[in-house]
Amino acid sequence: SCWAALGSAMPDPNYREYLIKTEKSQQTGGRVLLTNAEEQLSEVLQKMKQEEMESSEFPPAMHFFKAKPLINHSSLFNLLRKMPKGGALHVHDFALVDVEWLVKNVTYRQHCYVCFTDDQSVRFIFSSHQPKPIPHCSEWILLETVRAKIDNTTDLDNGLISNLTLYTDNPEAAYPNQDVVWKRFEETFLAAWGLVTYAPVFKDYFFEGLKRFNADNVMYLELRALLPQTYELNGTINDRFWTLRAYQEVLTQFVAEHSDFFGARVIFTANRGINASQLKEVIEEAVKLQREFPEIMAGFDLVGREDTGRPLWYFKEPLSLPEQLGVSLPYFFHAGETDTQGTDVDQNILDALLFNTSRIGHGFALVRHPTTKALSRKMGVAVEVCPISNQVLKLVSDLRDHPAAVLMSEGHPLVISSDDPAIFGASGLSYDFYEAFVGIAGLTSGAGTLKELAINSIRYSSLSPQQKEEALSIWQKKWDKFVVENLP
Amino acid sequence: SCWAALGSAMPDPNYREYLIKTEKSQQTGGRVLLTNAEEQLSEVLQKMKQEEMESSEFPPAMHFFKAKPLINHSSLFNLLRKMPKGGALHVHDFALVDVEWLVKNVTYRQHCYVCFTDDQSVRFIFSSHQPKPIPHCSEWILLETVRAKIDNTTDLDNGLISNLTLYTDNPEAAYPNQDVVWKRFEETFLAAWGLVTYAPVFKDYFFEGLKRFNADNVMYLELRALLPQTYELNGTINDRFWTLRAYQEVLTQFVAEHSDFFGARVIFTANRGINASQLKEVIEEAVKLQREFPEIMAGFDLVGREDTGRPLWYFKEPLSLPEQLGVSLPYFFHAGETDTQGTDVDQNILDALLFNTSRIGHGFALVRHPTTKALSRKMGVAVEVCPISNQVLKLVSDLRDHPAAVLMSEGHPLVISSDDPAIFGASGLSYDFYEAFVGIAGLTSGAGTLKELAINSIRYSSLSPQQKEEALSIWQKKWDKFVVENLP
């Protein structure tokens, strides 16, 4: 054609190709060297991803509660379930196990009482005798007695289940804004509280949690844990030291039974609703726990809704205490889990970094803070990206718009995690990996991205350099097996 | 307190302050020097913004169709309406004037026929005799006759209005996904077509459009224009030269009547649905028009939905034609109006830059392309940000998540525009300025941001350096007056 002869006025296709490759090399996984087998797997993955993108209903563009049935049928999702994903570095103590287990197993145990609150929630308690009533709740009813009286317990159980999770058919109608969804979110924890802090259940719950993550091919956990007091049937209260020891015992037992599970560590968390002098006491206790349980205890964090809570800078004095005392208390702050810009709360990411945070929980607001973003990169502080959590808690609706798409395009250090999978109707880590890989990472990302995300979860963990090396070598074997087993 | 004595372990507050200031100085308007009066205005603006942010219903977090009544009552919005905003650089020819005017004025003119399509839309035509039927539409009905027969024309007129706009009470239900909303969006243009391409209406429409933007304190327009053939009552067809001359005549008349309106230029647009050889012919015509009407003609663009259209690189040969011929045809490409990542379409922004685009229309995807973003900054190519358009066409739901928040935090060159205000139930430029300033720019941005945005709209326009200087000096006088008149 006549065009060929006139080609010189066109942009140089080689320069174009060079720019596209440069950009691709910047993204998460863009500089990972792939074996031939990994290259082949990558092509399979990208083809699968393209098919999902071309479908009329693209799950990452939908609310997770509506997308979940589609995701369950996705062959890409089922591949990601099999993938060794490394560690889950941002999950909370009481959101590890599907709430069905709480109702179908725990509430069916002996001595389980329930009461119904004024605002249509429930509370539970285990007790050897009729417990004393609590404010704003009905009389305590022994579940065993109720269930014996009714023919069909399905409605009752489903009612209990719905109080323990945000999962619902029509999330847009049920949760019109952040205030409503956060209120319900906090209610689910209150509802579960009496179940999960019952000492025998507490241990079983953690064991069940480990089982679920292990079955989802997650080999390591870092648990944000409130380390609550637990109670026995006779009303005896166990302190925080009991709780940490319980974690350690259960973990030891679990690893003994599942030799390829690497382990777990605990990040002690307090609610940001407390004041500075209360935090001072908590920090002092955290320092003690850190000294007493250096193996399982990774550090400290503040939790709860940032938008309505106190900013980190308000706590500057108690947070400076460990360094003043010359002791180590690594921080793992939730920061930037917000849509608001330019407020005091919106400085939390910067302050987390100034307090030498080891990672940033969520960091949803980071991309709007170029100076802070550069600092986090320079310091090698990874962002814990929890896509489904951010969507359910209404920070973002279409996950393709998640700011982690920007971070991933720039190869910013980050890991994928699931925050509170049980509350969101998810489980383990694979649903969030699916959203991140299919919805956030873009079509050009393949096996290299998955590999870097998994390696990141070990690299940016709180493990010692030696433990990291060990964990990486275990992961590498699993990964190589996964690649070979899933070639076309 | 004991803390004071131990202060040394805390992060240095001066360093913190320095980082916060550094970041603030990077944002759009962050390096603008403000007069004392502007500083005072800035404080007023920020107080107003804070109040809006603290309200239980925050308009930028809501769909514009639901937010509009709240915005109308916002004193900040009413201040922004009075503000001299400079130019609107991204608006389309047939979306300038509220659709009520089309129905209440244009369809009440003599000889206006309507027909009803199989898929519940409408078509119009002016004709001195009964027009020939068109496929998939009812017989042509003379509106004058219909209206004479019915007592109350309100329902009929409201029905016509609803066919010309996307505005509706429950947008989430009406437009469940991008496919649906784009189909309805394209339908509104087809519905308006027979009205606005009727030669007498064509001129009146543009005049009315200029009136609305001028009343909204916009002094300059760059119009994406299809330059359609127009028709007379007797069926005579006028060509593109007539159309461009019509724009020039109407503009001359308008400026004569409104001496403080600076002017308008036209960016000739073709739909990306055509093929490469069709585009070759269009480009050849564009080159002719550019030579013939250098004053009013600014350049060329491709329009229509990117996700389902052909990527720019497909058109590389016809787009290279002007440079091959050694003639100038500035490009102003729509590019990156997409949520998808890593597809061919997602390379449009890069290709727009490689074809030396003067600006980027939307550039919604730019933040996910670090190399391309750096190139656009280096080349000084501004992004035309149209917040309401992106929300209504379902690229983003909560406008605080709009990627322009990232661009603004980095001080990336950008302008605010309104795309198709009439179709979105908006008007002029102020609604989009409100969304950008209140929802996207963050609490710390004040008068400096508004000033830079207004100046950008002249700096990044297609005007000559001399015209820019002239426009800027007119704008500056208006701005100074605005500042003084709105001090506390």
Ligand SMILES: [Zn+2]
């Ligand atoms: Zn969390």
Ligand SMILES: [Zn+2]
């Ligand atoms: Zn447009």
